[in-house]
Amino acid sequence: METKDILVFIEQRDNVIQSVSYELLSEARKLVKQIKHVKFEVVGILLGSNLGQLPHDVLNHGADRVYVADHPELAHYSTLRYTHVISELVKQHKPDAFLIGASVIGRDLAPRIAARLDTGLTADATKIEINPNEENTSELWITRPAFGGNLFGTIVCPNHRPQMATIRPQVLDADFFQANRPGIILNLPYKPMEDSVRILKRTKKHNTGPDITHANILVSGGRGMLNCFDLLDEVAVLTGGVVAASRGVVDKGAAPKDIQVGQTGKTVRPRLYLACGISGAVQHTAGMDKSETIIAINSDPQAPIFGVATIGIVGDARAILPLVIENLKAYKQKHS
Amino acid sequence: MNIIVLVKQVPDTTEMKIDPIHGTLIRAGVPSIINPDDMAGIEAALSLKDRYGGTITAVSMGPLQAERMLREILGRGVDQAVLLSDAKFAGADTWATSTTLAAWLKTQTFDLIIAGRQAIDGDTAQVGPQVAEKLGIPQVSYVESIEACDGTWLRLSKAYEEDSELLEVKLPALITTLSTMNRDRGMNAVDAWAAYDKPLTLVRFSDLDLPESDVGLKGSPTQVRKIFTRSLEAASLKTDLSPEDAARLITDVLIKTMEA
Ligand SMILES: Cc1cc2nc3c(=O)[nH]c(=O)nc-3n(C[C@H](O)[C@H](O)[C@H](O)COP(=O)(O)OP(=O)(O)OC[C@H]3O[C@@H](n4cnc5c(N)ncnc54)[C@H](O)[C@@H]3O)c2cc1C
Numbered sequence A: 001m002e003t004k005d006i007l008v009f010i011e012q013r014d015n016v017i018q019s020v021s022y023e024l025l026s027e028a029r030k031l032v033k034q035i036k037h038v039k040f041e042v043v044g045i046l047l048g049s050n051l052g053q054l055p056h057d058v059l060n061h062g063a064d065r066v067y068v069a070d071h072p073e074l075a076h077y078s079t080l081r082y083t084h085v086i087s088e089l090v091k092q093h094k095p096d097a098f099l100i101g102a103s104v105i106g107r108d109l110a111p112r113i114a115a116r117l118d119t120g121l122t123a124d125a126t127k128i129e130i131n132p133n134e135e136n137t138s139e140l141w142i143t144r145p146a147f148g149g150n151l152f153g154t155i156v157c158p159n160h161r162p163q164m165a166t167i168r169p170q171v172l173d174a175d176f177f178q179a180n181r182p183g184i185i186l187n188l189p190y191k192p193m194e195d196s197v198r199i200l201k202r203t204k205k206h207n208t209g210p211d212i213t214h215a216n217i218l219v220s221g222g223r224g225m226l227n228c229f230d231l232l233d234e235v236a237v238l239t240g241g242v243v244a245a246s247r248g249v250v251d252k253g254a255a256p257k258d259i260q261v262g263q264t265g266k267t268v269r270p271r272l273y274l275a276c277g278i279s280g281a282v283q284h285t286a287g288m289d290k291s292e293t294i295i296a297i298n299s300d301p302q303a304p305i306f307g308v309a310t311i312g313i314v315g316d317a318r319a320i321l322p323l324v325i326e327n328l329k330a331y332k333q334k335h336s
Numbered sequence B: 001m002n003i004i005v006l007v008k009q010v011p012d013t014t015e016m017k018i019d020p021i022h023g024t025l026i027r028a029g030v031p032s033i034i035n036p037d038d039m040a041g042i043e044a045a046l047s048l049k050d051r052y053g054g055t056i057t058a059v060s061m062g063p064l065q066a067e068r069m070l071r072e073i074l075g076r077g078v079d080q081a082v083l084l085s086d087a088k089f090a091g092a093d094t095w096a097t098s099t100t101l102a103a104w105l106k107t108q109t110f111d112l113i114i115a116g117r118q119a120i121d122g123d124t125a126q127v128g129p130q131v132a133e134k135l136g137i138p139q140v141s142y143v144e145s146i147e148a149c150d151g152t153w154l155r156l157s158k159a160y161e162e163d164s165e166l167l168e169v170k171l172p173a174l175i176t177t178l179s180t181m182n183r184d185r186g187m188n189a190v191d192a193w194a195a196y197d198k199p200l201t202l203v204r205f206s207d208l209d210l211p212e213s214d215v216g217l218k219g220s221p222t223q224v225r226k227i228f229t230r231s232l233e234a235a236s237l238k239t240d241l242s243p244e245d246a247a248r249l250i251t252d253v254l255i256k257t258m259e260a
């Protein structure tokens, strides 16, 4: 039987595989399960230096096969070197689909490869399905937000292979894992090549607080909460949550940029998102509407945030939150 | 330094409303603007020219109405403008867009091409890197500041999710700029007056060395199968809770989530 591949770019930084790559491997496993007419395999491509156990991690997270290029010149991401190695692999093995995380690296790399291979690339997608209207097909229908999240488009690539897409991090579940999963690890040759970009220095951006993208509970405030973020802080401390903010607040200098949620901030997906005094502009909701539960408090019954909320409360957050804090303190006292 | 800036005219998506009955975008009355990341590219080009001299050319592919935007850009101090416009270009995806732009760029000499990181309508962030690949030149995307240029190497800072990288790229190269990298200087009277005397060239499909199968909708490997807006389902909206009842409801959900 003919075999086809879904190739997944495995992104490592400082030899840590990025979670979006695991999300894509899990998603690829779900896709190959749905394709019945040909045998499909999930294949990883991993570039780096001194990768050690990492190829096995890729197998354990869902790849049947992983191609590895291990060389000091590949330790850090380089547009030209990575494009070269991956494009050569794709030309040789002709995968049917190729998924890449829509990180800064992925969105630099994927268009470069797609242009070299003269194939189509769907950008920053949030959903992948197999064409539901046809049988015996492996055509992907890939849905993505455009127009600042106002509009969604479902994109196909009917006549070119591989069908490529970058997929937004934190949208799909990384739920596949099997320890010591068997699979094939294949080493790719690498010939050193000159780069026209040289890295002089890397600096960590100042990171003021805990990471909002990994919190279970986000207590988020908008301009309606200006000057009373201490209420949000207190709720966060009492619940083990983290404070986040809208751009309206960040632009006012009342919160650091790294806790901004939304299109130009971070995409978050907590179990609970408590939105206080946030109007719910699409640029904001684009970054949080995948949260499991959303509670919105807003004094304006017409506020668009209610359109994405699981529970919408029309009211004054400045009056409600102190009562929530009281309740939480009482609860803690009773249970300690 | 010869700099070419790629610019796209876009609808101001922050002004866009959704027709709640038909679920379509209401475009009427939405102003067209210069894509915000491209505005940063124009300012970056102007400040490079301030320091190192040279000429700046703005290039756009789009309908004839984009001429108005290009005139405005000339009024901001750019030296010349080129509009690639032809019915055959319509419906291009990013592959066909970059192929068309690159076909014209191949006929030019330049040290640096500046594109915006992302257009606020298509939102793909693909055209810059794809143009660089089609031209066979290096790229640096997500540029947050430009430091200096010694004629061969351009030193700049690139933004990652959590780090910044200071790096140098060998010219000729393409960079993509973030709207936050600078603040535009606005228009001054002298340049604004001169805008109508500066060259604005129209380039048609027949002026390019390209097969028809490479441009527009027909030349696009991707196709938009369907378009839809988010259905704004009514949430379970509580309009008449007392603050005490609201607080109780919220506390319950918080505790349930904490303990789960
Ligand atoms: C290109 C672009 C990118 C953008 N990216 C982002 C982004 O990443 N993230 C983001 O958040 N925004 C982004 N924005 C901005 C976005 O369009 C909105 O302007 C912003 O989200 C508004 O912030 P806000 O909800 O805090 O403020 P406002 O819109 O001013 O809303 C304040 C809300 O608080 C309510 N309120 C006031 N007092 C109270 C009270 N006591 N109790 C309860 N409610 C109260 C009001 O009814 C109102 O709804 C972007 C914009 C553009 C153009």
Ligand SMILES: Cc1cc2nc3c(=O)[nH]c(=O)nc-3n(C[C@H](O)[C@H](O)[C@H](O)COP(=O)(O)OP(=O)(O)OC[C@H]3O[C@@H](n4cnc5c(N)ncnc54)[C@H](O)[C@@H]3O)c2cc1C
Pocket: A121, A122, A123, A144, A146, A151, A152, A153, A155, B006, B007, B008, B035, B037, B038, B059, B060, B061, B062, B092, B093, B094, B095, B097, B101, B114, B115, B116, B117, B118, B119, B120, B121, B122, B123, B124, B125, B126, B127, B128, B222, B224, B227
């Ligand atoms: C709903 C929808 C979804 C789409 N999804 C995809 C998709 O997934 N993949 C795909 O390939 N196409 C897609 N397209 C088509 C895409 O929007 C067009 O190809 C568009 O012309 C370029 O893409 P962009 O607007 O995303 O530009 P970007 O790549 O985001 O633009 C980056 C920069 O490139 C330069 N640039 C872009 N366009 C031009 C131009 N016309 N003239 C001069 N400079 C320019 C500007 O400097 C700009 O800042 C989609 C279109 C729609 C309507």
